[in-house]
Amino acid sequence: MKNFFHLVGSSAFADLFREFSELGTETIPLSAALNRYAAQEIVAPTALPPFSRSTMDGYAVRAEDTDNTHQHPPRMLTVTNEIRMGYPGHNIILRAGEAVRIWTGGELPDNADAVIMIEDCRSLDDGKIEIIRTVAPGENIIRAGEDYQRGEFVFGKGTKLCPRYMGVLAGLGITEANVFKRPEVGIISSGDELVEPADSILTGQIRDINSTTLAALVTEAGGIPVPLGIVADNFALLRDTCRAAVNRPVDLLLVSGGSSAGKKDFTQAVFKELDQSDLHERGAAVRPDKPLLIARHENCVLFGLPGHAASAMAVFYLFIRPLLMRFSGANQDGFQRIFVQAGERISATAGLEEYVRVRLIPRKDAQLPLAIPVYGKAGFLRPLLEADGLLVLKAECHVLNQGDMAEVILFS
Amino acid sequence: MKNFFHLVGSSAFADLFREFSELGTETIPLSAALNRYAAQEIVAPTALPPFSRSTMDGYAVRAEDTDNTHQHPPRMLTVTNEIRMGYPGHNIILRAGEAVRIWTGGELPDNADAVIMIEDCRSLDDGKIEIIRTVAPGENIIRAGEDYQRGEFVFGKGTKLCPRYMGVLAGLGITEANVFKRPEVGIISSGDELVEPADSILTGQIRDINSTTLAALVTEAGGIPVPLGIVADNFALLRDTCRAAVNRPVDLLLVSGGSSAGKKDFTQAVFKELDQSDLHERGAAVRPDKPLLIARHENCVLFGLPGHAASAMAVFYLFIRPLLMRFSGANQDGFQRIFVQAGERISATAGLEEYVRVRLIPRKDAQLPLAIPVYGKAGFLRPLLEADGLLVLKAECHVLNQGDMAEVILFS
Secondary structure: OOOOOEEOOHHHHHHHHOOOOOOOEEEEEHHHOOOOEEOOOEEOOOOEOOOOEEOOOEEEEOHHHHOOOOOOOOOEEEEEEEOOOOOOOOOOOOOOOEEEEEOOOOEOOOOOOEEEEHHHEEEOOOOEEEEOOOOOOOOOEEOOOOOEOOOOEEEOOOOEOOHHHHHHHHHOOOOEEEEEOOOEEEEEEEOOOEEOOOOOOOOOOEEOOHHHHHHHHHHHOOOEEEEEEEEOOOHHHHHHHHHHHHHOOOOEEEEEOOOOHHHHHHHHHHHHHHOOOOHHHOOOOEEOOOOOEEEEEOOEEEEEEOOOHHHHHHHHHHHHHHHHHHHOOOOOOOOOEEEEEEOOOEEOOOOOOEEEEEEEEOOOOOOOOEEEEOOOOOOOOHHHHHOOEEEEEOOOOOEEOOOOEEEEEEOO | OOOOOEEOOHHHHHHHHOOOOOOOEEEEEHHHOOOOEEOOOEEOOOOEOOOOEEOOOEEEEOHHHHOOOOOOOOOEEEEEEEOOOOOOOOOOOOOOOEEEEEOOOOEOOOOOOEEEEHHHEEEOOOOEEEEOOOOOOOOOEEOOOOOEOOOOEEEOOOOEOOHHHHHHHHHOOOOEEEEEOOOEEEEEEEOOOEEOOOOOOOOOOEEOOHHHHHHHHHHHOOOEEEEEEEEOOOHHHHHHHHHHHHHOOOOEEEEEOOOOHHHHHHHHHHHHHHOOOOHHHOOOOEEOOOOOEEEEEOOEEEEEEOOOHHHHHHHHHHHHHHHHHHHOOOOOOOOOEEEEEEOOOEEOOOOOOEEEEEEEEOOOOOOOOEEEEOOOOOOOOHHHHHOOEEEEEOOOOOEEOOOOEEEEEEOO
C-alpha cells in the first residue's frame, strides 16, 4: 500500500501567515538568551577592539626597523620596556631602533605599527634582540576599530542568538538582550479512544502520542508548550477547553485527532464558533484525506491536526513551525533543508506540491545522501522513527528519477 | 592577510577519545528527556497496535463481500452494529453480507479483514449500504502487532530522544526514560587583560567572550556548563581553580586563553601537575600557532583552548563537542555535516588535514550552497558571525578548485 504523505497548498499557508505578526518583546539577561530571537538590530556601542592590540607574543616595533635583515651587521633593536597584560601601552613612545616586549592581546605603543613574533627574533644578553625576519606594517596587530567601528551594524533584528552571537554580544559589553517573547502553544489531543501514556489500556483504547510529540516539537522550536490533556469526542467539552485556552490566552492552539471525517465535525464546529475571521474557510488540503483546520480567535491561531502521530508531526514541520518562527520574530522560516539524490523513482501527482517521507542513507566521498521513500500505513508509528525528513516535490515536477537531486526538509 | 584556521591531527584526537567511556545513567520522567541519549535499547513492551484497528472512517467488512461491484443487482451489505471509539469491537461477529460502522482507530470485529471508506458506500434507508468500490483484504486496517510485535527492537542505545522518539515511547507506554547523565563542563577564561562583559574596560583590558560562548555551546551540546570565571595569569591561582574544579568533580574542564606562547606555560604547567596520564604529551597541533593542551585527572579531561573567540569555537566544534557526545553516550559524533561547492579556489598544506572557515551562500533550483572562505585576522570577532562552518580539506586533497564539492561541518 503506497501511502505517501501528500500536502497541497503550503504556499497558500505562507500567504496566510503574513496576516500574523511577531509577539511582543522583553529584555532578559544575556545568559538566558540562548536561541531566542533578537528584537532589535545590534550596532557596536564601542569600537572593537577598543585599542590597537598585538595578535601574537613578541615585540612591538616600527616595521621599517625590521627591513634588510640580510645585511651585515644584522638588524638589532633595543628592548626598552614590557607591556603587561591588562595595562596600557599607548603611553609608551617607541623611538627608532627600539622594541617593546608585548603579549597576545596587549595594547601597542603609540607609534608601533607591527609586532614581530618571538620566534622571529633572537634574544641577546645586553637587552637587545636580533631581527631574523622582516615584518610589514600592520603585521600581527589589529588596529582599534578594525574589527567593528563604533556604531557599525553587527547583526539584524530577528537573528537567532546562537552561541557565537551571544559571544559577540558579551564582547561588545551587551549583557542584557532585547528579544521577542516565546509563543505559548496549547496542546489538546481529542478522541474517546485516547488514554494517558502512563495508563494501562483496555481493548479499543490507545495511548496519546501527540501530546508528547507536539510538546517536544514546540519546545525545540523555541515555544512554550501548554499541555491541556485529552478531551473526549464531545462538542461542549472540546469547545469549553478551547475557549479556556484562547482566553488564557495562548498564542497558538493545536487540536490533534479531530480531522478524521467522523471527528472533524466537532473540531470544525468548535473552531467555527470561536473563529473571528474567515480563516476556517481557507484550510490547506492534506492528502490522503487529511484536511487541516485553521481558525483565528483574537491573536490566537487554532489548528486542527491529523490524529495519526506521523501525519501530525509532518504538519507541524510544514505549517506550525514556520508560524512559530513568525510569532518568535525569527528572520528564518524554520526549515532545515538539505540536498539529496533520489534513491529510487518517486512520482507525484501532477500539478500539486507534494511532500514524501524519506529516510536518508549517508554516503562517503562527498556524495549526497540517498533519499528512499518510507512506506507505511496511516497510523503506523514506525515511519516516525524511520523517516528523516520530507522530500519536496515541486508542483512542476511530476517525477523524480533515481539519481535526481532534490531537497529534503529535515526532521530533528 | 590570509588566516585560514588550520587544524592538524583530528583523527589522532578521535583515537584518544576512545580511552574515555560514557557517564553513568539515570531514570527521569519522559517529559524531561528531550534530547537526552537513551541508555538502553528499547523493545516494544506490548504489540502495537494492541488490537486490529481501522485507519479510516467507514464500515468493517469481509473483503470478499465487496467483490463484483459492477454486477446487477449492486452489492448490498446490512449494517448490524456500530463500534464506538474506545470500546471493544472484537466481540462482534460479522456474518456474510454484514457490515459494522467503524471510525478511524476503532477496533475491528473479529472476522473483519478490511474497512470500506465511507466515501465508497452509499447509505440506504433500510440500514443497508451499497458498495461502490471493492476493497482488498487488509485495506484500511492495521492488524494487531503489524507496527511492532511485542519484544521487537524499536531503537538502540545512544539514540537521541528527539520529539519523534519521545512520541514513540509515549505510544509504547514508557513514561520514564533511562538516559545517560549530562556531562558537567567547567569553564575558565584565563588572562590578566580580561574583565567581565558587564564591566567597563580600561585601556589594555578586553571583555571575556569565551565564558559566554563556551557555556552556550556546552548547553547546546547537551552538557551542563559550570562557569568558573576569569582567572589571572598566575600559576598558583590557575592551579587552585583547576584543582577545585576537577575535585568537584566536573567531567570536562575548559581553560581558554592559556595557549599563546606567553601564557601557555601556566596552563601547561598546571595541566602537568594535575595530569595522571600521559595525555598532555599528545595534544593535537592547531595552526597558526595554536597548540591544544589536553590532560586527564581521574575521569576529568582538561582542555587548553586558544584565547581568540573564533579559534576557541572552532576547537569546540572539532574536539570538545565530539568528546561531549562520547560522555553523553550518543551514537553519533555530533558533527552536523552538509555538502557544498567551493565558491573559489581553496588550497591546503599538502599532507595535513585542514579546516577552513567558510560562509555559505544558498542557491536556488536544487544547487548546493557555495562555500566562500572567511578571511579575518586572528582575534577578530567578525568571523564568529560571518562563518557558517568549517570546510574539511582532507590530507590527500591539496587544492579545491572552484565548483568542486566538499563537506562543511556546520556551526549552529
